[in-house]
Amino acid sequence: MDDVQTLCSLAHELGHAHYDDPPGHYGAHELRADRFAAKLLINPDDYRIIEHTYGPHPARLAHELGVTVKVLKTWQTLHQKAFAS
Template identity: 50%
Template sequence: MTTTTDRNLEQLAAQLGAVIVTHEGGEKGRYYGNGIISLRRNLGPKNYRCTLAHELAHHALDHDPAATGWVHDRQERQANEWAARLLISPTEYQQAEALYGPQPQLLAHELGVTVKVLKTWTSIYERKLAA
């Protein structure tokens, strides 16, 4: 049911001028600045998609990889939200919820994202509804 395949994310990376490299062990991904994104080599499909979308967000939003403190925290929140909006459409979410109800694990599996991305997406739309 997912709308954004890995290939589409890689095409988006190329359009945005980002270069994807890989690394062994450690963190899932990192944005180094200047369009350089590194992803851990052994990521499964969901973690690959979600991590790439998150790191692409840092690039697209021109984040400073050396940021610390509240600036770093704000950049992480922005990247999480950008990635969630990229990977999940309201229509797809509604279709998945009609099938499974409000079950985060099942919804995330159906949508091809991690539970963290799903929860970020639902928090965005809960805030919109409350406003």
């Protein structure tokens, strides 16, 4: 894993620890941990500036924010109403 994948994986696992999830891969727990990671790693103000600068290209946005595309898309799903123009 590269540094970005490691960071995102650790943030995801912190989500499991935060919610005291049991061992195993349960859909609801995985989604909750993904959301935790996205909220932890992406600042709304940074997102707004980077999207304004580079446009709506997920791979570029993720690169500039230092996260995986999966984390970026999870964050976008959580915030789609707030950023709809």
